Amino acid sequence: MPVKKRKLPDSDDQKHKCKIASFTRPQIRGVKPISTEALFSSKRCLAWFHNYAGPDKVFGPEAMERFCEDIGVEPENIIMLVLAWHLEAANMGYFTKDEWLRGMTILQCDCTDRLRSKLDYLRSELNDPVAFRSIYRYAFDFSRDKNQRSLDMDTAKSMLALLLERRWPLFPIFQQFLESKYKGLNKDQWYNVLEFSKTINTDLSNYDEDGACECSYCHHHDTPSYQTQQRHLKGKRRFHCPSGTLCLILLFCLVLIFPSMHFFYPFNFFSYLTFPLIAS
Template identity: 80%
Template sequence: MPVVKKKRKLPDAEDHGRKSKITSFTRPQIRGARPIGAEKLFSNKKCLAWFHGYAGPDKVVGPEAMEKFCEDIGVEPENIIMLVLAWHLEAASMGFFTKEEWLRGMTLLECDCTERLQSKLDYLRSELNDSALFKNIYRYAFDFARDKDQRSLDMDTAKSMLALLLGRTWPLFPVFHQFLEQSKYKGMNKDQWYNVLEFSRTINADLSNYDEDGAWPVLLDEFVEWQKAWSAS
């Protein structure tokens, strides 16, 4: 799932401002010693010039500029690191970084140029190994990836984002993906999205500890029934 999305209508400034606060999750304090020497300290002016190098007169880094940005930092658009970066910037819309988002996030990361961000890529990736931070990033992804005029994620987007987030770590993901492929569901709401992560973390791969009377969404009850029938056949 490219975190850089090409087919997205550019939100106007008023609309974007109204919907930019989509999460209250606390960002972690960035670890690492501060650079020594005045010439090496974070420069707000340099960071702003870096932003305008991509945004130009649009005042926003859009899909085409985002692809150039990814190329410059050496990260594929579909790399999960781009999702982690968007989370740090508190970006409201997939494929877009506003000036406010850029300055806020890059200031916290102490990145005012390509080289400094490249030096933080390993750190960004390591955050995925922190259970609490990963949960925040996972929950953030729902609002980040959904069309803002929809309350749910369309199923194609949901499957792609789940593959990005859980594909390499959840043993049951390939089977769950098959279930979604043949299901009647056209989208995934926030409750379902949140519970898929909880399910992946707490339910055994053989489903032996799944409680049919538990408070799981119907989607997951149906997945368990489907998986058991599929295994039996």
């Protein structure tokens, strides 16, 4: 039986099928390039810092004024304190390169326009009780002269006015009280002012002049000096032995060693040994 030959397709049919195949093949779309403008650039942030920093690579007071003018904020505005808190700046009026890069990276700001867009966010953090408490506590060390353990009264009044004047209706009265009683504020007193402002009613209905110290003591447990003191006392209690118990032990031992002496010299001998312990 003769082999049946297959008919080869015409050239026109082959071209037609190729056209159909190329038409029906799914088209692969090119990957859309990611916009580099939306990403934070540490290199651009560092260049932004050097626009203000001096030869010593520190952002000083004069540069701070120019920086505030560029972002549209007064140097005395509380937003600058919030910004310094984010940067963890150690000294008022100065930003170091490390502080700048650390804080601006967290805020994702590498230029003036981006920081301007964050101003409302910085202002809103003052409405968060936890964030405000942290900012308030940070303000003490930020504004304190590093050679002093306390804030002088002029600095304390300025910082308290910045932080509490709009939040606490009794602040003018409290400010007069500070001027008449204190020359400065230490850290414990600074912390207690905020707690006092949140505790006392605006009509002073829950204020007791005799109990003011008690109110301060209730919040004193949260202060650093109190916590350090408690840790110190806790360590001492581990090895504490009451002097009365120690005296009785010594007395009992001496009576066993010298059974005849406790009849004839009850005071001179034992008081000589135990008096320093009793006095302590």
